[in-house]
Amino acid sequence: xxxxxxxxxxxxxxxxxxxxxxxxxxxxxxxxxxxxxxxxxxxxxxxxxxxxxxxxxxxxxxxxxxxxxxxxxxxxxxxxxxxxxxxxxxxxxxxxxxxxxxxxxxxxxxxxxxxxxxxxxxxxxxxxxxxxxxxxxxxxxxxxxxxxxxxxxxxxxxxxxxxxxxxxxxxxxxxxxxxxxxxxxxxxxxxxxxxxxxxxxxxxxxxxxxxxxxxxxxxxxxxxxxxxxxxxxxxxxxxxxxxxxxxxxxxxxxxxxxxxxxxxxxxxxxxxxxxxxxxxxxxxxxxxxxxxxxxxxxxxxxxxxxxxxxxxxxxxxxxxxxxxxxxxxxxxxxxxxxxxxxxxxxxxxxxxxxxxxxxxxxxxxxxxxxxxxxxxxxxxxxxxxxxxxxxxxxxxxxxxxxxxxxxxxxxxxxxxxxxxxxxxxxxxxxxxxxxxxxxxxxxxxxxxxxxxxxxxxxxxxxxxxxxxxxxxxxxxxxxxxxxxxxxxxxxxxxxxxxxxxxxxxxxxxxxxxxxxxxxxxxxxxxxxxxxxxxxxxxxxxxxxxxxxxxxxxxxxxxxxxxxxxxxxxxxxxxxxxxxxxxxxxxxxxxxxxxxxxxxxxxxxxxxxxxxxxxxxxxxxxxxxxxxxxxxxxxxxxxxxxxxxxxxxxxxxxxxxxxxxxxxxxxxxxxxxxxxxxxxxxxxxxxxxxxxxxxxxxxxxxxxxxxxxxxxxxxxxxxxxxxxxxxxxxxxxxxxxxxxxxxxxxxxxxxxxxxxxxxxxxxxxxxxxxxxxxxxxxxxxxxxxxxxxxxxxxxxxxxxxxxxxxxxxxxxxxxxxxxxxxxxxxxxxxxxxxxxxxxxxxxxxxxxxxxxxxxxxxxxxxxx
Numbered sequence: 001x002x003x004x005x006x007x008x009x010x011x012x013x014x015x016x017x018x019x020x021x022x023x024x025x026x027x028x029x030x031x032x033x034x035x036x037x038x039x040x041x042x043x044x045x046x047x048x049x050x051x052x053x054x055x056x057x058x059x060x061x062x063x064x065x066x067x068x069x070x071x072x073x074x075x076x077x078x079x080x081x082x083x084x085x086x087x088x089x090x091x092x093x094x095x096x097x098x099x100x101x102x103x104x105x106x107x108x109x110x111x112x113x114x115x116x117x118x119x120x121x122x123x124x125x126x127x128x129x130x131x132x133x134x135x136x137x138x139x140x141x142x143x144x145x146x147x148x149x150x151x152x153x154x155x156x157x158x159x160x161x162x163x164x165x166x167x168x169x170x171x172x173x174x175x176x177x178x179x180x181x182x183x184x185x186x187x188x189x190x191x192x193x194x195x196x197x198x199x200x201x202x203x204x205x206x207x208x209x210x211x212x213x214x215x216x217x218x219x220x221x222x223x224x225x226x227x228x229x230x231x232x233x234x235x236x237x238x239x240x241x242x243x244x245x246x247x248x249x250x251x252x253x254x255x256x257x258x259x260x261x262x263x264x265x266x267x268x269x270x271x272x273x274x275x276x277x278x279x280x281x282x283x284x285x286x287x288x289x290x291x292x293x294x295x296x297x298x299x300x301x302x303x304x305x306x307x308x309x310x311x312x313x314x315x316x317x318x319x320x321x322x323x324x325x326x327x328x329x330x331x332x333x334x335x336x337x338x339x340x341x342x343x344x345x346x347x348x349x350x351x352x353x354x355x356x357x358x359x360x361x362x363x364x365x366x367x368x369x370x371x372x373x374x375x376x377x378x379x380x381x382x383x384x385x386x387x388x389x390x391x392x393x394x395x396x397x398x399x400x401x402x403x404x405x406x407x408x409x410x411x412x413x414x415x416x417x418x419x420x421x422x423x424x425x426x427x428x429x430x431x432x433x434x435x436x437x438x439x440x441x442x443x444x445x446x447x448x449x450x451x452x453x454x455x456x457x458x459x460x461x462x463x464x465x466x467x468x469x470x471x472x473x474x475x476x477x478x479x480x481x482x483x484x485x486x487x488x489x490x491x492x493x494x495x496x497x498x499x500x501x502x503x504x505x506x507x508x509x510x511x512x513x514x515x516x517x518x519x520x521x522x523x524x525x526x527x528x529x530x531x532x533x534x535x536x537x538x539x540x541x542x543x544x545x546x547x548x549x550x551x552x553x554x555x556x557x558x559x560x561x562x563x564x565x566x567x568x569x570x571x572x573x574x575x576x577x578x579x580x581x582x583x584x585x586x587x588x589x590x591x592x593x594x595x596x597x598x599x600x601x602x603x604x605x606x607x608x609x610x611x612x613x614x615x616x617x618x619x620x621x622x623x624x625x626x627x628x629x630x631x632x633x634x635x636x637x638x639x640x641x642x643x644x645x646x647x648x649x650x651x652x653x654x655x656x657x658x659x660x661x662x663x664x665x666x667x668x669x670x671x672x673x674x675x676x677x678x679x680x681x682x683x684x685x686x687x688x689x690x691x692x693x694x695x696x697x698x699x700x701x702x703x704x705x706x707x708x709x710x711x712x713x714x715x716x717x718x719x720x721x722x723x724x725x726x727x728x729x730x731x732x733x734x735x736x737x738x739x740x741x742x743x744x745x746x747x748x749x750x751x752x753x754x755x756x757x758x759x760x761x762x763x764x765x766x767x768x769x770x771x772x773x774x775x776x777x778x779x780x781x782x783x784x785x786x787x788x789x790x791x792x793x794x795x796x797x798x799x800x801x802x803x804x805x806x807x808x809x810x811x812x813x814x815x816x817x818x819x820x821x822x823x824x825x826x827x828x829x830x831x832x833x834x835x836x837x838x839x840x841x842x843x844x845x846x847x848x849x850x851x852x853x854x855x856x857x858x859x860x861x862x863x
Contacts, residue, residue, distance in 0.1 A: 423558030426608015455501025560607025607684025677760030697740030708753025758784030
């Protein structure tokens with residue numbers, strides 16, 4: 001298809017009145033302004049535009065073309081151009097390609113046009129109409145002021161054309177020759193690279209002088225911007241030329257020094273190579289560094305690859321390869337010093353302290369076997385890895401690694417096991433790592449692993465990536481500056497796995513004594529020795545740690561604290577610390593024991609002491625405010641040393657507000673279908689009430705309370721076991737198959753799972769089946785099997801502490817947990833009366849009276 005000129009329409013369907021107002025189809029254009037005396041080819045693809053073109057073809061071949069002000073709403077500017085269709089081509093998809101010639105500027109007549117109408121009434125702008133050339137019409141006379149403006153605009157446009165290099169020579173010639181202000185402004189505005197909004201403003205101005213002034217101002221601004229851009233481009237090009245020149249001169253200087261035998265003189269690369277060699281980093285690393293330095297010599301100084309290689313070599317030079325800090329763990333008397341430091345910083349924790357002291361004792365023995373130079377002592381450093389975490393529901397212990405291996409007659413390498421200190425939050429696991437570093441006299445580095453999803457956070461990125469860096473391990477080694485720091489890898493159980501890799505698996509190489517002597521970071525690409533580092537990691541749960549890592553751990557439990565332990569910690573550690581931090585260290589402040597115990601019982605409900613510390617800090621702040629109000633510490637006459645106060649139990653509500661915990665989880669009276677279990681969570685022990693009701697139905701079992709799959713299985717096991725022994729007990733519900741049971745565990749927003757609630761669920765169900773309430777004040781825990789056996793559980797101390805916090809004085813434990821009971825502190829054992837059971841029948845006999853027994857049960861009882 002070709003363009004063709006349209007014949008003149010035989011019928012003039014356009015309308016015009018005496019005042020020059022005319023009616024045209026409206027053509028709204030997006031980001032496009034058409035000026036008079038210009039020709040432009042436009043594609044019309046939207047429906048309203050196509051209709052406007054078709055309407056114009058049937059009328060006067062003219063349109064009112066106007067730019068859209070807001071494309072989202074379709075709002076247009078009120079000023080546009082009356083254009084004539086010179087050529088048109090209808091495309092196969094029913095769209096148009098039209099060639100439009102601008103004739104004169106016009107604007108919409110206010111109040112004459114309807115909203116969303118395809119035809120609009122417009123009136124020509126006076127200057128535009130006067131300068132619209134029609135056959136037989138003469139151009140108006142131009143006054144001297146407008147003539148001077150035209151010359152200034154022509155001169156400025158010539159400068160604009162020279163700077164932009166994009167203006168057609170025909171347009172430049174037409175601008176120079178025109179003597180009409182309207183035509184001059186139109187030609188220049190059409191050829192300039194301006195935004196549509198700016199062009200719409202320039203087409204709106206009526207007075208020729210004002211319009212030329214606006215055009216001149218726009219031209220001068222554009223010339224200034226393009227001049228600045230040209231200046232900047234020139235400076236950049238000059239800088240690049242200077243860099244190339246410097247590179248050539250550097251190469252020439254290198255060749256001159258080579259000829260003179262002074263190749264290393266003044267050479268930064270030679271200095272870098274000497275620095276790396278002085279680090280005693282090993283042959284493989286040194287050869288790798290020399291290879292990279294050789295590449296760097298051949299590159300331009302400011303090239304991107306040169307920056308990458310320079311950064312890589314600086315990392316090699318900054319890392320410690322043979323530097324060691326003085327380790328007090330192998331010195332005489334270190335064992336007693338370490339024991340003193342650990343006792344000063346932490347209360348109790350006997351198992352953890354004993355294991356650390358064993359490590360220091362073995363170091364002293366190893367150091368005594370091969371006394372010699374300091375280098376030999378450093379080579380005999382013992383790697384030990386310690387992991388702190390939370391208890392699991394069941395005990396899981398793994399075999400230790402080999403205690404020692406002899407690699408020769410003079411060198412002994414003792415491989416330490418990975419220790420896993422298991423305990424709830426707030427028991428001092430992180431601070432224990434700092435105490436270990438202080439006891440050993442080593443640098444302490446903490447790395448937070450919480451939320452790390454990318455394997456590159458451990459191993460680093462390849463140096464070919466933009467902004468690549470080594471992983472956290474190598475970064476921390478540079479920060480430590482020695483080969484034997486203490487690393488605390490915090491929150492190891494918070495590692496996540498996604499498409500970017502598995503950071504927990506990457507840690508296997510770091511924490512494995514068989515592999516970490518040749519740890520390879522992706523950025524370094526050379527092996528790095530981590531065997532002299534003492535790794536300590538903390539966690540909140542062992543469940544999320546991968547089994548290959550868990551299999552290497554020796555688990556040592558750090559259970560929560562009892563009331564007496566918390567009281568001692570508060571008196572010896574927390575109260576003095578908070579008084580010092582709140583400006584009361586010199587004041588005479590005393591906390592009564594009953595006040596501290598009341599805070600423990602009524603304002604905290606935890607296994608650790610973190611919240612206890614917060615509450616004591618609140619008390620200290622309120623006391624500090626009271627001291628200031630009484631003018632203490634603000635004058636010489638009343639120094640803070642004279643301030644005295646004793647915090648009693650009666651003062652707590654005034655200092656801390658109302659009580660947070662009222663221990664209302666447990667009913668004081670016995671209730672049918674309600675039993676109390678003991679659970680262990682990541683934050684310590686908790687009471688687990690279980691409620692059951694029976695309803696008429698079809699044997700459906702409804703379980704609510706946000707229970708996990710394992711706990712739901714425990715419900716089904718408990719019901720199946722009771723159905724299997726129904727002859728032993730006096731069931732009031734005869735047809736269990738036609739009875740619905742609804743079992744609910746309160747606090748449904750908290751997820752609950754684990755098998756240790758099995759016997760608790762069975763007691764609640766049996767109470768409902770027999771309509772007999774269990775004895776009050778009894779809590780229990782234990783996994784139930786289909787044959788009625790009670791299996792052992794984990795977290796014994798945490799669960800018993802939860803019972804004490806809720807005023808329970810009698811607990812039922814599995815027989816196999818008797819050894820754990822014997823290991824508990826005396827104050828816990830004195831606070832509770834424990835019953836040890838092996839079967840479900842033993843539990844039922846303790847919890848219910850004899851009325852619950854059926855005929856078979858009574859007969860067996862007589863026997």
